[in-house]
Amino acid sequence: MAKEQLSYTVEQLVAVNPYNPDILSDLENYVNEQVSSQTYSLDANLCLLRLYQFEPERMNIQIVARILIKALMAMPAPDFSLCLFLIPEQVQLEEQFKTLIVLSHYLETARFHQFWDEAAKNRSILDVVPGFDKAVQNYAIHVLSLTYQKVPRAVLAEAINIEVPSLDKFLEYQVANSGWALERGQGGSQLIVLPRNEFNHPELKKNTADSIPLEHVTRIFPILS
Incomplete structure (x- = not known):
């Protein structure tokens, strides 16, 4: 060059x-x-x-x-x-x-x-x-x-390919920094509670109409009339 x-x-x-x-x-x-x-x-x-x-x-x-x-x-x-x-x-x-x-x-x-x-x-x-x-x-x-809203520990471990004790340290970090939580499931198995989003909690998804500013709607009316 x-x-x-x-x-x-x-x-x-x-x-x-x-x-x-x-x-x-x-x-x-x-x-x-x-x-x-x-x-x-x-x-x-x-x-x-x-x-x-x-x-x-x-x-x-x-x-x-x-x-x-x-x-x-x-x-x-x-x-x-x-x-x-x-x-x-x-x-x-x-x-x-x-x-x-x-x-x-x-x-x-x-x-x-x-x-x-x-x-x-x-x-x-x-x-x-x-x-x-x-x-x-x-x-x-x-x-x-x-x-998932709550993912079994075994499913997470397989998906990210991390085993104990590294998995325990990974979960501690995510709980402290990423909004994760841990709870016990049936039979004493551990569940990881993932942060809520519009996919694992569909009720969080915004209605498109709700996101249109009012002034934009009012501008449409004269056009339609």
Whole structure:
């Protein structure tokens, strides 16, 4: 790249000239920076994958894998599918990409036990990106919170793949910082009471009409008349 461009941020380069192959190496470096700093930029990563479509001989397979892993970490956002759409089919057939596709399917269908089993067999692929397990645990908790008001301890433990004594410390932290509560269920089993939301407590969902300011409604009447 020209020296005068070095002062631009990657986001600016993507916005100004997203189809310029000269920024390809900058985007690759930015993927590695996202990995090391545990940050994320979908737009920059999609831009790089598009450039690889125009410059297939320059495709860096390990960079592509890191992009997909970061996209998995962004669930429930559909980033993984958006990225996969830009990756050639013959590349998707490589073993590490087939593994990532299987993992994404398990997450999308909330089959967390199968996900963690498969992930355990492929740590060499996943451990390249710090924070992966934590991101998936947050996603699993998000899914549970859409379904449960109270989740059995065993269900939570399986979904987030944490066992005693780490699970006890995790629950203590969530109770202190995230509004969780613990109670005893039938037979003395432990239940985790998750924070109320419009999905696990539908009565909390706002009526759309209730959210329209009165002045907006009054403006409609002359139009209708």
